[in-house]
Amino acid sequence: MLYIDDIGRYFLMIKMSFFKPSKWKVQRKLIFKEINDLIIESIPIVAILSFFIGGVVAIQTALNLSSPFLSKSLIGFATRQSVILEFAPTFMSIIMAGKVGSYITSSIGTMRVTEQIDALEVMGINPLNYLVFPKIIALLFYPFVITVAMFVAIFGGFVAMTFAGVPSEAFISGIQMDFDPFHVSYAYLKTILFAFILATVPSYHGFYMKGGALEVGKASTLSFVWTSIIIIIVNFIITQLLLS
């Protein structure tokens, strides 16, 4: 019963975040700030993680393709497929649930605890539009982050294989082998859905939290758990619908 109440309130929150919009002059500033905080500032960590995980994926694939009858280009092929289909959109989004999600929950939660959200309401400003809407818009640029993750992870795989002595021509021809553009569309469709989840679920946990500073920490943890669970479930549903 409690979860049904939460789900209903979550959808009402999304609806309310599009109502009573703030002035465009103000909204524009907020959107640019959120793009900087949520997208631009995430790129370094995404690039570092992607590079090394791409390398690990390539090394583990190479380990399992030790037979001399199997072409070395399969390493590039498997790395590309793993990165585009799963690693970049899904696992990077779970990592982002920790970084971006916790940031959103703690920043909105702190505003709740320190009565800043009450102050907005008293001024006659819709706090959901002021706080949540810019985050939703900023995260429309999230596919850009995932694109960076895809390229850097495949590059990481290439570097790892170069050090391992795999001919670079073989890895590159593997990357180009049997390329299906639908897989990229599938990855970006997932990414857009995950972006929406990343913007709204942590906002919900921050906006409706109760208590003091300690509860802000608890809300951030809870937000990370729920964002990850929802991403994994949505990932399963989308994969079932589009790839099975």
Add this chain to the structure above:
Amino acid sequence: MIEVKNIIKSFDGSKILKNISTTFEKGKTNLIIGQSGSGKTVLLKCLLGLHQPDSGEIIYDGISNTNMNESDKTLLRREMGMVFQGSALFDSMSVLENVMFPLNMLTNKNEEEIREKAKLVIERVELNNAINKLPSEISGGMQKRVAIARAIVMNPKYLFCDEPNSGLDPKTAIVIDKLIHEITKEYNITTIINSHDMNSVIEIGEKIIFLLSGEKNWEGTNTEILKTNVKSVKNFVYSSELLKKVKKYL
């Protein structure tokens, strides 16, 4: 002027406000006092429109809350200024930006006009030297001044203050009280202060409402409260040793 008529408010079946009726007068500092849990904050939130009373009526200069739709309520809120207990300043904004915020959000004035108006109000609360500082870089008393400046920058008809002295030393508390009192007179607004600080009551309480367990137990002025014979009010007023000694000279 705000008239409150037979307000009842309950939470989870327990009555917090029990049939409260009173009047908060224009151009005066009206104080709601009472012990913790007496319903002061709930009454203030009802007046602010953050809580909807279960029954009863609140009349703001002749306009009843019962006839208001959402857009009327939004417009009414724009005539209200609020000073929160913890100041509720926006952490990422400077003093100037905090004061400019309501003007930026709610008016169509240009940037220069907004800046000028905000600077005037900041000057009024004597914070010119802290204009570019962040809330975390100024003292609690200064934060309260910024909160007052932000609350009055829109020229509100009604000013609400929730425990404006909480967390301040006695000297700064008196300065803040006097500032609110002066602003009430200058801007001729209806000021309602939620407090349990007897200093504020004596200094600036032109009209005082004493709440006891959700009921209006007493109302009067700061001179009347010191001489009252109502036991619950006497117990509250003379709860400190200092005031007990003062009482001997009355």
